[in-house]
Amino acid sequence: MSILERLWRGVLIVYASDSGADTANRLFRLLRGTGVPTAMIKYDGDLGRYWDCFDAIVLVMALSGAVRLVCKYAKSKVADPAVVVIDDGGRYVIPILSAHWGANEVAEAIARLMGAEAVITTAAEYMGVTSIEELARLLHCDIVNTEELPNFYSALLSNKPICIIGINELPREVRGSYVIGVNAGCEYIITVGEPHQSLEGIRMLRCVPYKVIIGVGLMNEAGINEVIKAIRTTLNRLGIGADRVLAVASIKPRVGEAAKALGLPFRLVSTDELERVNHGCATPPSDELRRLGVRGVAELAALAAGGTSLLLRKIVIGRVTVAVARV
Structure with a gap:
C-alpha cells in the first residue's frame, strides 16, 4: 500500500502567493485524481485551525518562510502532521516536519506525481531501511517512549537486530534488521502491546495498539x-x-x-x-x-x-x- 493510499484524513495544500497558485492547483488535481481527499487554501495568516485535521500539509512557498510558519504550530513528533514544502515553480519537494512520520514518503510520492525532485536528508532513507515510526504506522500502534528512538536508530543503522514481540509477522514492505521474537542476541526490543516476558537489562520501545x-x-x-x-x-x-x-x-x-x-x-x-x-x-x-x-x-x-x-x-x-x- 502506497503512502497516498494511507492518507486517510487527506492532504491540505497551502499556497502563500499568486506565483505559487499554478503549482498548488496542479498538485490539487493530481492528488484528487489518485483518490486522495485533498483541500486547498491560500494562506490567510492562520494555519492552526487546520493543523490537527489532515495527515499531511503541503506548503507551496519558500523554504525559509515555511520553517517560520511551522514553528508557530509544531507540538511534538507524535502529534504533528507530515509537512512538506514545494517551491512556487514545483521543482523541489522537501519534507520539513515529521520526516519519519510520513513526510519523506509524501515528498517522494508528490515528486513522482509532479516530475519534481524530492530532497530527503534522513539517514534511514539513505540506508534503505524502514523507519521505526513508519513501522509503528504500519502496525497501527503508538510509540509511547519516544525518548528511546535515538538509541534504536543507532542500532538499526548499525544493522543490529531489532527484535519485535507481540506480532506474528512483519508487513511485507518492511526493510532493515527487524526480526520477530526474542533471541539471545537481542539488545533492542520493540513491544507491540504489553510484554508477557521479563525483559530486564534490554532497551525497550513500547508501541501501544489503538482501537x-x-x-x-x-x-x-x-x-x-x-x-x-x-x-x-x-x-x-x-x-x-x-x-x-x-x-x-x-x-x-x-x-x-x-x-x-x-x-x-x-x-x-x-x-x-x-x-x-x-x-x-x-x-x-x-x-x-x-x-x-x-x-x-x-x-x-x-x-x-x-x-x-x-x-x-x-x-x-x-x-x-x-x-x-x-x-
Whole structure:
C-alpha cells in the first residue's frame, strides 16, 4: 500500500502567493485524481485551525518562510502532521516536519506525481531501511517512549537486530534488521502491546495498539449485506483486524444486524448526539446534507460513540458511507 493510499484524513495544500497558485492547483488535481481527499487554501495568516485535521500539509512557498510558519504550530513528533514544502515553480519537494512520520514518503510520492525532485536528508532513507515510526504506522500502534528512538536508530543503522514481540509477522514492505521474537542476541526490543516476558537489562520501545470505532451511514435502500461488505472493505483498506474495533456506530438500527453478523458490538447513536459533536476536523456536509439540515452521519457517529479523532474520513462504498475514528 502506497503512502497516498494511507492518507486517510487527506492532504491540505497551502499556497502563500499568486506565483505559487499554478503549482498548488496542479498538485490539487493530481492528488484528487489518485483518490486522495485533498483541500486547498491560500494562506490567510492562520494555519492552526487546520493543523490537527489532515495527515499531511503541503506548503507551496519558500523554504525559509515555511520553517517560520511551522514553528508557530509544531507540538511534538507524535502529534504533528507530515509537512512538506514545494517551491512556487514545483521543482523541489522537501519534507520539513515529521520526516519519519510520513513526510519523506509524501515528498517522494508528490515528486513522482509532479516530475519534481524530492530532497530527503534522513539517514534511514539513505540506508534503505524502514523507519521505526513508519513501522509503528504500519502496525497501527503508538510509540509511547519516544525518548528511546535515538538509541534504536543507532542500532538499526548499525544493522543490529531489532527484535519485535507481540506480532506474528512483519508487513511485507518492511526493510532493515527487524526480526520477530526474542533471541539471545537481542539488545533492542520493540513491544507491540504489553510484554508477557521479563525483559530486564534490554532497551525497550513500547508501541501501544489503538482501537477504533466505525461510523456508518446508508441510504434507505441499502441492504444488510451491503453494510457488511462496506465494513469489511474499510478494515481491509486500513489493514486493521476486527479485534481492534470497539464498536460500529450508526443512527440506523439495522446497521446493528450487520455488526452482529460480523461479531462486532453495535452502538445506536441518536441525532441529538450527532448534533452535539463539536469536532473542527469533520468533513463539511455536502449540499444534499445541508438541504436536509444534517451535518453528516458516518464521521459524527464514530466520534459521538467515543472516537477521539478521525482516522479515516468518510468514504462512499456503494450505498453505504463509512468513517473510522480512533480511540
